Amino acid sequence: MTTAAPARHARLGPGVSAGYASGSLVTGSFSTVPGLLLLPYLTDTLGVAAALAGVLAFVPKAWNVVLNPVAGRVSDRTRSRFGPRRPYVLGAGSAVGIAFAVMFAGPAAGLAGAAWAAVGYLVTATVFAFFQSPYAAMPAEMTADHTDRTRLMGWRVAGIAVAALVTGAVAPLIVRSAGGGIPGYRAMGIVIGALIVLGAVVAFVGTRRAPLEVAPARESSLRAQLAVAAGNRPFRRLLVIVALQSGATGAQ
Structure with a gap:
């Protein structure tokens, strides 16, 4: 009597791991820069009262808590030749960068500018949910090997830390070097938004050779x-x- 050998899974190369980790530029930038600069932008540049600015900054975060499970479920049901997650990594990730730039591109100070920034932040948070949930689910479908999954998560966490440090340091410098005020924040939004789009595109392209090892499961x-x-x-x-x-x- 013979016993079947355990199934072997193709190991993920460093190129795929690095490509996947590039998506952390989206996560790190979105998680860091608004928390660092949005409130000063609203209060010091647009002249919004601190209490109102705090509410405007908090609501999109609360909205994300509600939206994340919905975004994950939508991607679960997606069927495409790129897999269920990668279309959202590219589409929603790029939309995060565009919406981020628009958020800081308000036409004026005062309540009109605050409303622009608030709506922009809410839109950015919405598309971020449709990036983050599918992106975080990818390791489980890229490999069935526990070691590879752990390595992928390690790359992602390290990427988030690096992205947070870099964008957190660079964003205020861009604001100051562009003259501060509304023009400075506009320039910062464009640069950081472009970096976010770059991270989404590289993550999409870099994971194109990753296998999809999706275990069949009954949907609940x-x-x-x-x-x-x-x-x-x-x-x-x-x-x-x-x-x-x-x-x-x-x-x-």
Whole structure:
């Protein structure tokens, strides 16, 4: 009697890992720059009251909490020749960069400029949800090997850290070097937005050779999935921590 050898999976090369990690430029930039500069932009440049500025900065973060599961479910149901996730990495990721630039391209100061920035931030947060949820789900479908998945996640986390450090340092410099005020923020929005688009494009192209090892599974309802999440005590604790962190960032 013979026993079947365990299935072997093709290892992911460093090119694929680096390509996937390039998407962290989208995550790191969106997570860092608005939290660093949006409130000063609203209060110091546009002249909005601090309390109102805090609300305008917080609402899109709360909206993301609601939208992320929906975005993930939409990508779960997507069927395309590029797989279920990569179209969102390219399309939504590029849209994040464009919306980010528009967010800081308001025509004037005061309430009109604040409304422009607030709507722009909400749109940016919306398309970011449709990037982030599919992007974070990709490692599980790119390889069935636990070591490769861990390596991919390590590349992604490292990429986010580098992107956050670089864009967090560069964005204020761009504002100052472009003369500050509304023109300075416009220039910053264009540059950071272009970097975000670049990250999305490189992530899409860089993962084109990655296999799709999707395990067939019976689709459950959103309510059933939420019930599973609610029954996971460590997940509930982590959710509270993330919500508090997002709230604190939005209220800074």
